Amino acid sequence: MDKIQHRKVPVNGINLHIAEIGDGPAILFLHGFPELWYSWRHQMLSLSAKGYRAIAPDLRGYGDSDAPPSPSNYTALHIVGDLVGLLDSLGLDRVFLVGHDWGAVMAWYFCLLRPDRIKALVNMSVVFTPRNPKRKPLEAMRARFGDDYYICRFQEPGEAEEEFARVDTARIIKKFLTSRRPGPLCVPKEVGFGGSPHNPIQLPSWLSEDDVNYFASKFSQKGFTGGLNYYRAMDLNWELTAPWTGLQIKVPVKFIVGDLDATFTTPGVKEYIQKGGFKRDVPFLQEFVIMEGVAHFINQEKPEEVSAHIYDFIQKF
Template identity: 40%
Template sequence: MTGISHRFVESASGLRMHVAEAGSGPLVLLLHGFPESWYSWRHQLVALADAGYHAVAPDQRGYGRTGGPDEVDQYSILHLAGDVAGLIGALGADRAVVVGHDWGAPVAWHTALFRPDLVRGVVGLSVPPYPRGRAGLSQTLRGQLGDPAYLAYYMMYFQQQGVPEAELGRDLDTTFRRLLAGAPVMAAHGLPMVPEGGGFLDVFQDPEELPDWLTEADIAFLVAEFEENGFRRPLHWYRNLDRNWELTAPWHGASIQPPALLIVGDKDLVVANPQARESLSTLSGHVPGLREVRLLSGCGHWTQQERPKEVSEALVDFLAGL
């Protein structure tokens, strides 16, 4: 793409990471979510470069041309945030603004929590910065939904080895068409639940046509990215959720100190349930530097792709205020 170049950078974590970058100036790291790649930031790379920043979007651990180890325990939040912290210095910067969408948002929030000395600002898209709870994911969901209903929650479905990666890899075109353009089917309590005997893709309806922000070329790009390595390593991120709760015990009750911004689509399934929506009003206790929660009307989960101009403008405004 015009104005975007590619190279490999050795993070101090030891991972050789593929990055897409544009521009020069203060460093802004853009972290993609599941199941994506650097490509989800194609619009913001150019916009941030035009605004005078060095915008860098890596393929994160387990994704795209970066790849990664096969072992599940190598995808903990300490590894993921460590990759980002190590990438900042490897790119020749002392500090960076770290921006993350979907799974990239928890990585951004935790990088700011673990290494505030390296992060001069943090932005999350879609996923708010939840404080560490009193229990891990499995125990929490079992308490909320009951046993065995909690196993139908999509993150619990992803705990199975082999089953979700086989489902998602069976027909890549259908997978990305449904995930990116299909309307989510939510349970009565507002959570995405895998139907009995079904799979994760059954949470989404088949789209009649692609939305105006998504092209056939975009679908084809993602299909090509996942053809070789599939979904196994990206799914390992989910398989560390209980482990992450254990590993982050030293930060229990700690707050995220750098200046922060949250951007959320009001149609995003992440905040579709009332409890999640209500929690947005209490974030300042965990993130005292939170400057704004920006709700994008009519926007779904794929925030920076659905609303590229609005997201880019919000990022530039936030950066200018640091």
């Protein structure tokens, strides 16, 4: 880990913190919520040892990167703009792209908006969701899953932050990272995101107290607002990406998901995949991997397997 280098790069009006290691063809890793560049530590070490240059930013709003306060500064156009600016700053024309969770969502947008910068994509957990011109995403989620659905609960600025603040930050991190409950994730206000403080959270073998403390230290400093703003910009994304309605993802793709992942077990997702919708919208989908007994934070839970899956795919290009 001490061989991973850190620096800040000015892009798109903000400073982005990046971690990087290795030389060779570049792989850009995009993390999710509530995560950091650190989520990719295993893959960075593994793939840099195989001759690749691994680059993992703290995305806008996270860790040691700048965090503008307004949700309107967290649209897909901002995030993809940050990443294009990062590639330009590093002198990289095209990269391999790897995403998970919100990083996967932004990876889909990156491939939709700037496929010319991507050699191939390995995406995890979140399938591509084509824009529905007739209905905003939050309206659709509320109608389907109710007001207790976690994305709906994240919408009111300050509300989730206040709830998180009543719980130890490390507990919030543990609660999210160790969750193995198949979706959709609904959290009534009376239950809260931290659950009962009297119920200890047992850490799995793949997550150490040191790992939790690293995440918790950064979120204690930065707060959760930056990460939550991605959820709060969903309807704005819908408005801004209207010109790209109906466009397919036209880069080579490998998709990996755990069979216990809440995003995979959310109603409608398996049907979308099995009935051909996913392949229709992502026509260059070359490999689809379902990992058995694996939940959402797949790149941390099964680091060696995920690193091998990434390597097996990108070495073809």
